[in-house]
Amino acid sequence: MADGADKPLLTDIAARAGVSMATVDRVVNRRKGVSERTRRHVLEAARAVGYLGDDEVLRIGAERALNVTVLLPAGTNPYLRLLGDRVRARIDRAGAGDPFLRCYFIESFNAAALADALRKSAEWSDAIAFFAIEHPEVRAAAAEVEGQGTRLVTLVSNLGDRAGVAHVGLDNHAVGRTAGLLVGRLAGRDRGAVALVAGSRNYRAHSDREAGFLSLIDEMFPGLSLVGLREGHDDAAENYRHTLALLDQQPDLVGIYNVGGSSGGITRALRERGRGDVVFIGHGLTDDTRRALLDGTMDAVLDQDPSVLLDRALQTLAEPGARPDPLKLDIYFRENLP
Template sequence: MKPGDGRPQLADLAERAGVSLATVDRVINRRKGVKERTRRHVLEIAQDIGFLSAEDSHRYGAERPLNIVVLLPSGTNPYLKILGERVKERIARSSLNDPFLRCFFIDSFNAAALATALRENAAWADGIAFFAIEHPQVREAAAELGAGGTRLATIVSDLGHVPGVEHVGLDNRAVGRTAGLLIGRFARTEAGSVALVAGSRHYRAHSEREAGFLSILDEMFAHLKVVGMREGHDDAAENYRHTLALLDQVPDLVGIYNVGGSSGGITRALRERGRESVVFVGHGLTPDTRRALLEGTMDAVFDLDPNDLIDRAIACLSGQVARSRPMKLDVYFRENLP
C-alpha cells in the first residue's frame, strides 16, 4: 500500500485500534509478543477500515504460526552447509500458516557465542533448534529459556538432561559401535592401529560416538590398538594436517573413523600419501564424501537425512510429537549410493 492512494496505512490502523504502530506491525506480520485479545481487536479494526479483506482477516485470525530459529555451527563442514540450505529452501516455499523459519550460523565450538545467540533469538522465536555444545553456559541459557516458555530442541548433538529440552538425532553410541564394527571387519589384519578424528568432545554426539567405538573394539577387536583422539573442529584443513601426522607417526595405521565432519581433509591426505588401503568411515553424505566413496578412499558414510532432521525438529518444537525417538541411521557404501 502506498501513501496517498486512498487506502488505509499501518498508522491509520494503529490510530483507529488505539495501539502502537509496533503492535500493529507484530499483528500484521504475525509475530510473538501480542496478547490474543489485542490481536483479534486489531484484526477486527483492520477489516472495518478496509486494511484487510474479510478473507485476509479470517486467515490472519487463525492461530499464529510458530516462529522457529535454527542455529548451526559455522565452518567448513559440508553437511551443516547442506542443512542450512535445506532450511532456507523451506523458508522460500513456506505458506502463510507454516512456521516462520530463520536460520543462522554462529561461531563453532564457542559456548559463550551459542548461549548469547539462544538468548537473543528467544526475543523473536517461540522455538529454537540448535546444535548443542555441552557446556555450563549453554546449559544455563537453555534452562533459563525453557523456564521462560521458549521451546528448545537440540539437533544432532544433545545437551544432556536439561528439563524441557528435547533432542532430535541418532543414538550416537550405537553409531560409534557400528563404525567400530565396520572398521574391525574391513581391516582384516591380525594387528594394527586405528585412529579417531572428532570435531570436539564438547559435542556430546562426538564423545558418545567415541565411547561406542571404543567399547566394541575392546569387546570384539582387541587386536586393534586405538591411538589418541585428534580434535579437528570439523575443519578440512585441520583434519588434513591431523591425518598427515597420523600417517607419519603411526606406520601400522589400518583404520580411521571421522567422528565429526569435513572428511575431505582426511581423504586428501590419504590420496596424497597413497594410503587408500586405510579403512575410512565418516559422516555426512555430501559431494566430497560421495566422490571419496566412488574413488575408494572412503569405505562407508553414515548419514542423517537433512530433510527428515528438519521435519522432526519442527514437529518436536510444534508439540506434534510427545518425545522424539532416535532417528534412522543411513549407511552408504559405494554400491548403494542414492
Template sequence: MGSGGEYPASERPQQADVAARAGVSLATVDRVLNRRKGVKERTRQRVLEAARELGFLSETEEARLGNARPLNIVVLLPAGSNPYLRLLGERLRARLERTGADGPALRCFFIESFSAQALAEALRRNAGWADGIAFFAIEHPVVREAAAEVAATGTRLVSIVSDLGSVPGIPHVGLDNRAVGRTAGLLIGRLSGGRAGAVALVAGSRHYRAHSEREAGFLSIQEELFPQMRVHGMREGHDDAAENYRHTLALLDQVPDLVGIYNVGGSSGGITRALREQGRQEVIFIGHGLTQDTRKAVLEGTMDAIFDQDPDTLLDRAVACLNDPATTARPLKLDIYFSENLP
C-alpha cells in the first residue's frame, strides 16, 4: 500500500517508519491500514497523518482509510447435510462477491452441529476480529456464558433461526416458532379431514430452541382442536437425511394409523425418500426450508407443504441488527408453499 513515488526503491518508507513517526506499535499501524478493530479514533487519525506525511499513503488513500470503517461480521452456522443451511452459506458467499470496499467484511464458518462447546469456542475465537457475530444458537449454559462474555467486550451479537431465549442485549432474527408449530398442527389437522390416528414429529435437536418451541406450539393446538389425533412423541434426527430416513421407516412400520409427520427441523429428503419407497403418499407431510429437494417433493406429492423463512431477508435483518443496535428485531414472515404457489 502507498505510492512512495518520491523515494528511490531502497528508501521508500515502511510501516515501521510510520509507527515510529506516529509513536505507536507496528501492530497498531497494521490494524489501521487493514481497517481492523481495536484502534481508538484519535490513534487511527494520527497513524494516517504520519503515513501521508512520510509519503507512505497518497492523499486519496488517506481519505479512503479515514472514512468510517465498515463492520467485520462473522456468521456461524451448523455444519452438516441440512440443505437450508447450505443455502444460507451460498447466499453469504454471493454477498461477499457483491460487497464493495465500503461494505461490511463478511466471513462465514460452519462449526460442529449440536455441539454447545464448539459454538462457545467459535464465539470466543472470532470475537477478536469481528465487530458483530450472527450465530445459529444452541440453548445451553456454556453458550450463554460465552455469548455474555463476548458481548461484554463490545462485540455485537445476534442469534438467527434459533435463539438463546431471553438474553438481554442479544436480539433474535427468525420466526415466531411457537406460532409456526401451531400453524403446522392446524394444517395437518385440517388436511386430515377429521381422521383419527397418530401424528409424528421429527426434530434436529431440542437443544435448538426453535425446534422445541415448534414442538410446543404443535402440541398445544393438537390438544385444543384435534383431540382425535395423538402425537407419537418426537424423534431427534439431528438434521441428517440418513437418520430421518431411518426414523421414518420405523414410524411407518410401528405406527399403523400414522396420519401425518411434521419435520420441525431440516433435511426432509430422508423422510420423503422413506414415504416414496413405501408408497405412503397418503401420510400428510410438512417440513421446513424451500430447497431443491423439498420443491421436488411437493411437486411430486410426497410433501404437502413447505414452511420457509427467506434466507436473504434473514441475512438482511441480521446485518441490520449488527450495524445498528437500536434496530428492532421483529419476527420474520412465515412463507408457506404448496405445489400451486411455488416461486
C-alpha cells in the first residue's frame, strides 16, 4: 500500500472502477455481498491507483477463502488469553489460501453482549467460532445467524445438543469424572471435604464438568463430603477470596477442583496458608499452572491444546455439516510436563 501525502484513497478506487464506495469497502475489507467479477475488477483498480501492492492484491484476490471471526470471553483467564494469542499467530503467518481471521474478546458471562457480537460479526464473516454461553438470547442469535448462511462452531463450551451447532472441545462430563477420580485417589482419605470452583454454570462446559465430578465422588468416594460450588467467574482475585474462605470454613478440606480457569488465585491462597496437603486439580496448561505443578501446589492440570482446538475448529467450519468427535484430554503432572 502506498505511503505519504499522496496516498490513494478509497474514493480513487471507486472512481477508477466505476463502483460505489460501499462496494470498494466490501472488497478491500473482504465483506460479503460482492460478485467475484466485481471483486476482481475493484482489486485491479486498487492496484492501478497504488492503494494495494501486488502481494496484497494476490492475497485478497486469491480464490476467496473463508472470513472467520473468533469470539472469546474477555478477562484474566490465562488459557483464553493463550488461545487468543494462537489466533493472532495464525493471522500473522496466514498465506494466500488460508482463512482470513479476526479475533474479538467479548465481555465475559454477558449473554446479550455475545448475542450482539454474533449478529454484528455475521455481517463480515462466512463463519464464526465462539465460546458459548448457554442462554436463550445466544441460542436465538445463533439460530438467526446460521439461518442467514453463516457457519458456526462453538469452542470449549457449547450451547447444548438441541441448539444443533457443531462443537469442538472435550467430553466435559468425562473430564469432570476424571478430575473426581484424581482428587479421590490422591487425597488418600476416607473422610474429608472436597470443593469445586467454577467460572459460571452458564458455561455448559463448567456445569458438565461439575456433574461428572459429583457423580464420580458419590460413586467411588462416598465418605468425602462435597462443599457447595463457588462461582469465581474465571477471575484470579475472586478465586483467591473463595479459597481463603474455604480454608477458614472447612478445616477438613482435602481437595479442590477448579472447573474453570484462573487457577492462580487458588494457588496463591494455598501457598499463603501453607496448605500443600490439599489436592488441587485445575484446567489449562499455562505459565501459572506450570509453575504451580513444579512447586507442588497443583497436583494435575487437565488440558486441551489450544492450537489443536483452533485447527479443528477451522477444519469443521470448512466442512459444512461436520460434527467432530471430542478432543483428546491431556493430563499433566510435574513429571510429564512438556
